Amino acid sequence: MNSEASTVFEFGPFRLEQSEHRLMHKDRPVPLPGKAFDTLSVLLERHGKLVSKQDLMDAVWPESVVEENNLDRNISTLRKALGEQSTGEPFIETVPRVGYRFIAPVNVATPGLLRRRAEDREPEPRHEIRFCVTPDNVRLAYATVGSGPPIVRVANCFNHLDFEWGSPIWRHWVRDLARGHSLLRYDGRGNGLSQRDVDDFSLDAWVQDLETVVNAARLETFALMGHSQGSSVAIAYAVRHPERVSHLILCGAYARGACHRESAELLEARRALETLVALNFGKSNPDFFHFVTSFYIPETRTPEEQEWFKNLQLISVSSRNLVRFMRACDEINIRDLLPKVTVPTIVFHSHGDRVAPPEEGRIVATEIPNARFVPLASGNHLLLAEEPAWKVFREELESFLRR
Template structure:
């Protein structure tokens, strides 16, 4: 069943709201409220009924209800003055007014599929005019994934490491992600890889995607980028998820780690994208020691598609210099920190440091050796359950 009214189409099964032909991101609770009002459009829905249906009978303030009603109106182009679609019936509740057409799939017709698994790619310009490619996919609460090393928006959809991850996220969220500068479909011919420029790129993507408030997901080097972004725009981030990341990069942590970082950069210059090379063996052992044959074999192709050896080395050197230790304890956004127990890329102590310095941060230890959690391991389900619980409250 789906519902059409004005320029809007609401599909509950896929949790999609389309307005004037474009997918409109809506918070889960607001979507449920809108769905209930549309479904019951032939009568007044009391406040008590909304509390029972949407909030499961919990005690809810009048201001919280009015806030959700206002968000539902805004999503469909209505407001409290016009009340073109959602009318307040004083002393009784709310009613969805106007013509609503309920469309039932014909016999034998396949149910409409969700937008999960399909993406739309666009481009925007960062502050220094670097062209940044970004993609949107899925429906539900908006989530922005900060850029990190080794992605390619189009190739990722065929990659056995990234495709399952993206499918899982887009089943739950309206996901916005991008290729960072020097990488993927974004401009490769760049030289400025400072932290501020990476934050500029994230800033440009968020503005271009038209998202006002969202959950921000930082993975690996995306963690310091996300922390630095919140320093600029704390009001735009509703939830912060930090996974497998660090506060200080290898080149600014210790002498032993500096030596390791320099060795990795040398290997990158000589073995990037070369199948059966010593570098690929070392890389997969660090990043996905629990990977299966298909996942391990895919790494060389992903490297070749994502960027050049020169850019890979320059990016690695840049992110290993990141240091957000002066910003971490200033984060005032609800935060979930996750890290693999035996992560071979970033030490567990970095995650514990971040979690201990962000006020009221939650910490989840993932029982894994992999830097990128893989579908075949138990930590996969734990990770997505924790993300869903943290952001959606389910």
Template sequence: KTTGDGILIEFASVVDAVGCAVTVQRGMLTRNADIEADRRIVFRVGINVGDIIIDEGDILGDGVNIAARLEALCEPGGICISRTANDQIGGKLSLSFADLGEQVVKNISRAIGVFGLTAKDIEALPQTDLPRLQPTTASPAAPREPEPVYEQQIEFCTSPDGIRLAHSCIGRGPPLVKTGNWMTHLEFDLESPIWQHLYRELSRDHTFIRYDARGNGLSDREVEEVTLEAFVRDLETVVDAAGLDRFALLGISQGCAVSVAYAVRHPERVTHLVLYGGYAQGWTKRPQTEVERQRNEAMLTLVQLGWGQENPAFRQLFTSQFVPGGTKEQADWFNELQRMSTSPDDAVRNLKAQGNIDITGLLGEVRAPTLVMHARDDARVPFEAGRRLAAGIPSAKFVPLQGRNHLILETEPAFTRFVQEIRVFLQA
């Protein structure tokens, strides 16, 4: 959850949390080295182990309150953790937090044992002393009993600029094309609790066609041109290679903008448009404060520095935005999906491309029947962005869904309604 100029993140273990904090603070030291002092972004991190309450997308409870007080006690660029947290990382991480004694803080009835690392402590850590996760959490949890095997044949086609795109289809029925979006993998996704349930349901009644976007999954990596226009050309290439004439189009997240742009360019080919978790303007185009702008720029730097590490603690930052309500198994799978699906350079290119999207001028030209859905407490894309997307498309139906996951999970109640809305809409 974002809190103005702060972020609240829930981790499966305190080892993961501390590992992520050290990675972030070290990355910020590297970023700030070449930036004027008055333009630097400096974080303080507080970490506690305790109970939390999740209420309508908000995170409450002593676990949060104490973490917030620890953050306030922390020096800029450093990390403060509670005694409980320090006890639990003992022997698991090659770090030594200084004992700062018992501290009395506002609105907490008891004194808190506080341990800290300063920015200088973090800067002095040898590279080899970066925290490492335990092997049991460094890779995804073993998959559950597999769903029925999908018979998919992966094929490749080539975009006008020479990029090889991997695409496949499963199921039978009228064609439904899912536009490529960031972080997919044609093979891995069929086993993943992040995507598997969605593909299972949508392929029951349709021939479900999907592809890995450029720079993702089995499609070509290290691609220089990563833009909205390139994404639209890729969609054109895939549907032509699949021999499709008219079809329904599903866009998720950044794929919504690609779907809208394609539907406007080829109105004769799109029978229905389904958009979930999308936006008309990317994060650089939407109104934002100076703090938000600097935070987004800092995130790009952190991606460049930390994405390729074997330790998934850093990638948990993105997991907490995409699937904050996920189980530990789902979080582990998503952490692994990030590593498998794209490189640090491609991740940065994708984030920049997402930020530069602006299709507000196209919305009024959409002619296809359109269904727009968005989670009320989406932790990645603001609900207001989804509402504005729907409001700009003539006669679009807008369905708010309960939840805070940017990628809808099978374990949340909203998934049933999500599937029902799509089925009814596509049959109309």
């Protein structure tokens, strides 16, 4: 290996710092075993060039004789850690029976250059977590970040204010929405940092949570964003308090829960899913978490995103509360409120959404007077940062909020 371990390699969303013996992904460390890190360093030092297996083993194990399967394990570890490039290609190419080549574009920088870049970068926003208490005595956690006209994001099922701060599932939502705006987020009852031991899971309780949080934050007028079940909460709030909502933003929205839109056969399948959740099936069968992930982000591109969403499911809500949450969502029916919405409204919906059927989004956009509908070319219920639909969402939202 290069004895001058001060070089920094940047590729895709990753940065390898040799002097710190650290691999970073968007400012978060990626754990790697020592020899896997050394293998990646050698490949980056010779990026674009074929490195034979023997040369790699000599560089990584300079004073030892090792079997080739040790190198194979390192390459396998690296592929799991890095995932694929945004083009769908691997970062490391295998040349059968010969060796490996790092094929992704690589920028090589010195620490001095990186420091200058860091000084030029806009500082990362910081969020401030506080607590408030609802009229029925439930403690709620909420956080604010950024400055400017306020946006309030309604709580969802899988929320955790602290955990999602660095999550590839939610962090781009926080980062981009907080640009030029003050963003208020909160964990709903039974979820995240809010009180877990609660009895009332219902639409009315969720609207009360929203009312409590915006009052605690002393917001007078704000843009209101509802995602998934949160869209129904946002609609109900906007009908009750139209004078406080400047813009209504709905993503993956539905006005009718499963009990009011699904066939008897599909409802039976829904009840079976709830039984598996109640039995905490994911603990004994990790594939269950991947099954849930396939509904929310079927177009995920990296193992990291899948792992984060699995961990979000585990940390954000208990199995017992999740079942109660699901049943409360199934009972939602606010279609009669749609014609009563009087605030400017935009409705975003992915064409392949498996959580909220696209037809439900079209119903919402049709029956809210003068609502604008933006279809998104995605199968994800939660848009990911690297997909083209996220760029469309950001641009359309920015245009809508300027009006």
